[in-house]
Amino acid sequence: EAGVVQSPRYKIIEKKQPVAFWCNPISGHNTLYWYLQNLGQGPELLIRYENEEAVDDSQLPKDRFSAERLKGVDSTLKIQPAELGDSAVYLCASSFGLAGGGGNEQFFGPGTRLTVL
Amino acid sequence: QKEVEQDPGPLSVPEGAIVSLNCTYSNSAFQYFMWYRQYSRKGPELLMYTYSSGNKEDGRFTAQVDKSSKYISLFIRDSQPSDSATYLCAFMNRDDKIIFGKGTRLHILP
Numbered sequence: 001e002a003g004v005v006q007s008p009r010y011k012i013i014e015k016k017q018p019v020a021f022w023c024n025p026i027s028g029h030n031t032l033y034w035y036l037q038n039l040g041q042g043p044e045l046l047i048r049y050e051n052e053e054a055v056d057d058s059q060l061p062k063d064r065f066s067a068e069r070l071k072g073v074d075s076t077l078k079i080q081p082a083e084l085g086d087s088a089v090y091l092c093a094s095s096f097g098l099a100g101g102g103g104n105e106q107f108f109g110p111g112t113r114l115t116v117l
Numbered sequence: 118q119k120e121v122e123q124d125p126g127p128l129s130v131p132e133g134a135i136v137s138l139n140c141t142y143s144n145s146a147f148q149y150f151m152w153y154r155q156y157s158r159k160g161p162e163l164l165m166y167t168y169s170s171g172n173k174e175d176g177r178f179t180a181q182v183d184k185s186s187k188y189i190s191l192f193i194r195d196s197q198p199s200d201s202a203t204y205l206c207a208f209m210n211r212d213d214k215i216i217f218g219k220g221t222r223l224h225i226l227p
Contacts, residue, residue: 044217056214104213106163111159
């Protein structure tokens with residue numbers, strides 16, 4: 001079974017440029033997560049989707065970040081414009097079953113490493 | 118007080134030694150207690166998962182939870198160079214939101 005797929009794996013851009021990340025979750029997984037992982041830190045949740053609905057976006061900086069999950073499968077995360085402080089790894093994860101069921105294992109992709117110059 | 122405290126290391130031990138990794142937490146609402154392993158340039162992968170106080174064993178790995186002290190541990194027996202990675206403690210609420218520790222970098226020396 002294929003795992004969570006993310007692309008690109010690496011991205012280098014100049015500040016103020018836009019950037020987009022793509023995630024394909026494990027087939028059949030209803031819930032999709034985007035996390036931000038800074039160097040030397042654990043992942044922090046940015047947004048959670050249940051099917052195509054964003055059910056928790058409280059940690060997403062909405063002035064420059066946006067996300068979508070059309071048709072409840074693939075998802076894209078966009079930053080516009082990027083700032084120097086956005087340099088980090090952006091992880092996508094997916095799980096089977098909706099939140100609230102308790103203990104749904106999240107499977108992580110390899111992440112996209114963003115460098116903003 | 119931070120919600121989760123984890124020593125970032127690095128921790129270096131010789132091959133074959135017993136490794137002890139620990140985290141403390143402050144949120145009594147946490148219901149699930151987990152350990153993730155993250156290799157360099159990879160995403161985290163779930164290693165151990167439990168929801169009750171006590172010990173849970175899986176091969177060379179033992180997860181220990183003490184809810185009264187708000188303290189969790191991961192023990193690795195007969196450590197191998199392939200165990201070299203960052204180990205993240207993680208806690209989940211009833212709504213499946215995970216709070217991660219900073220991670221401890223572990224090096225097993227051949």
